[in-house]
Amino acid sequence: MAPPIAASRPAAVPSERLDPSRRAAPQVFERLRSLITTLSLPPGTPLSRVALAAEFGLSSTPIRDALMRLAEEGLVDVFPQHATLVSRIDLSSAQQAHFLRQALELEIVRLLAQSPSAALAEALDALIGRQRQFAKNGDLEAFMASDNDFHARLYAAADKQDLWLLVRSRSGHIDRLRRLHLPSAGKVQDILRHHRLITRSIADGKPDEAQAHLRSHLSGTFGDLAAIRRTYPTYLAE
Numbered sequence: 037m038a039p040p041i042a043a044s045r046p047a048a049v050p051s052e053r054l055d056p057s058r059r060a061a062p063q064v065f066e067r068l069r070s071l072i073t074t075l076s077l078p079p080g081t082p083l084s085r086v087a088l089a090a091e092f093g094l095s096s097t098p099i100r101d102a103l104m105r106l107a108e109e110g111l112v113d114v115f116p117q118h119a120t121l122v123s124r125i126d127l128s129s130a131q132q133a134h135f136l137r138q139a140l141e142l143e144i145v146r147l148l149a150q151s152p153s154a155a156l157a158e159a160l161d162a163l164i165g166r167q168r169q170f171a172k173n174g175d176l177e178a179f180m181a182s183d184n185d186f187h188a189r190l191y192a193a194a195d196k197q198d199l200w201l202l203v204r205s206r207s208g209h210i211d212r213l214r215r216l217h218l219p220s221a222g223k224v225q226d227i228l229r230h231h232r233l234i235t236r237s238i239a240d241g242k243p244d245e246a247q248a249h250l251r252s253h254l255s256g257t258f259g260d261l262a263a264i265r266r267t268y269p270t271y272l273a274e
Contacts, residue, residue: 080270083121148238149240
């Protein structure tokens with residue numbers, strides 16, 4: 037485990053009401069996971085159980101359970117008798133998540149292109165349109181969320197929703213790496229272009245082209261890893 041990163045500011049968790057009809061711990065986990073993967077809580081941020089319990093208006097038990105789940109995904113490091121910190125981005129975990137996602141999605145886009153659907157193409161085009169609007173507004177968080185929506189729609193169209201849940205549960209490190217890369221010049225435009233090409237290849241019944249565009253789409257962040265490491269050296273762990 038990497039040593040703690042020096043961090044002076046405590047976690048800043050936006051105050052939002054929890055849904056009383058749902059268990060508290062999963063909601064706290066989802067909220068904190070979102071803040072971590074979007075880098076609203078960057079690597080090195082301390083997470084105080086006492087402060088989080090006060091912020092969410094909960095006892096320590098659901099906070100502890102949420103932090104345990106985050107630790108299982110490698111998104112926080114727990115140093116007994118010291119602190120719980122948002123972890124560095126683990127490049128090995130990010131690479132394994134990338135491998136898993138690419139292997140699955142290459143087969144998914146091939147399957148979809150072998151049975152083209154006008155309805156699917158229309159749904160994907162609508163998602164691309166929303167993503168383009170988020171890009172125009174400079175809303176990178178919504179842009180990333182809509183990027184996930186695009187890919188989730190592919191899994192759903194192939195009736196592989198459970199595999200999407202598996203991918204998401206392994207994606208915390210790669211998502212943070214992608215978020216660091218997103219502001220790079222031309223990155224947003226590349227994502228939109230690849231989404232359009234993937235959609236057209238599926239709609240035109242061209243599985244080889246769909247796979248080629250998907251492979252190019254998913255490889256961009258690791259292609260710029262050296263630049264990301266230079267810009268954010270304290271955020272990354274080998």
